[in-house]
Amino acid sequence: MEQAPVIRPLVVGDLEKIVSIEQEAHAYPWKKSIHLSCIEQGYPSLVLEQGRAIIAYVVFNYLYDECHLMNITTQPSVQGRGYASQLIQTLYEHSKLAGMKAIVLEVRESNHPALSFYTKEQFEKIGYRPNYYPKGQEREGAVVMMRSLTNHTPA
Ligand SMILES: CC(C)(COP(=O)(O)OP(=O)(O)OC[C@H]1O[C@@H](n2cnc3c(N)ncnc32)[C@H](O)[C@@H]1OP(=O)(O)O)[C@@H](O)C(=O)NCCC(=O)NCCS
Incomplete structure (x- = not known):
């Protein structure tokens, strides 16, 4: 039987593995220097491990009462397989404990898997930023989404 995943803080020793997953998973991956900068700035990010191997991560920060x-x-x-869903539940718990009232994010308007994921997680569209992301020689917009941490009861 597969062991339950372990979710723990992201540390600098995870950098190489995170960057490797990032390059595989994103059409426009973050550079290693961006991940390193997030770690150095002390963002309270998390990784999910299955059998001691990192297979998912979430990078976030707290600003006033918003995550x-x-x-x-x-x-x-x-x-x-539900890994991002498990990870984001832990993000909600940590954010609530840190006094956050909501989660806010931007997502590429063409990123349909992510848009579906956030919608299933009860994020709502609260804005749109045109030409926000580079896309080849062009630009594309960002959908701004928010999920309250105070209006939801556990499923
Ligand atoms: C978005 C992402 C993190 C989802 O991770 P995941 O571990 O596959 O997600 P889960 O298995 O927990 O999926 C939960 C729900 O999200 C939605 N979802 C996830 N992937 C989807 C896809 N490819 N198409 C449509 N809906 C999808 C579904 O509603 C799914 O629920 P269901 O399985 O009951 O239908 C993953 O697709 C990913 O890493 N994408 C590349 C990186 C990225 O774009 N990140 C988001 C912007 S930073």
């Missing part, structure tokens, strides 16, 4: 979710990624070979 800003900047990157959630599951290794492509194990997507669709």
Whole structure:
């Protein structure tokens, strides 16, 4: 039987593995220097391990009473198995304990899997930023989404 995943803080020793998953999973991956900068700035990010191997991570930070979710990624070979859902539940718990009232994020308007994921997680669209992300020689917009942490009861 498969062991339950372990969710723990992301530390600098995880950097190489995170960057490797990032490059595999994203059409426009973050550079290693961005991940390193998030770690150095002390963002309270999390990784999910299955059998001691990292397979998903979420990078976020707290700003006043809002948690800003900047990157959630599951290794492509194990997507669709509920790992991001488990990780984001832990993010909600940590954020509530830290006094956050809501989670806020931006997502590429063409990123349909992520949009479906956030919608299932009861995020609502609260804005739109045109030409926010580079996309090849062009740009694409960002959908801004928010999920309250005070209006939801556990499923
Ligand atoms: C978005 C992402 C993190 C989801 O991770 P995951 O571990 O595969 O997600 P889960 O298995 O927990 O899926 C939960 C729900 O999200 C939705 N979802 C996830 N992947 C989906 C897809 N490819 N198409 C449509 N809906 C999808 C579904 O509603 C799913 O529930 P269901 O399985 O009951 O239908 C993953 O697709 C990913 O890493 N994408 C690349 C990185 C990225 O774009 N991150 C988001 C922006 S930073």
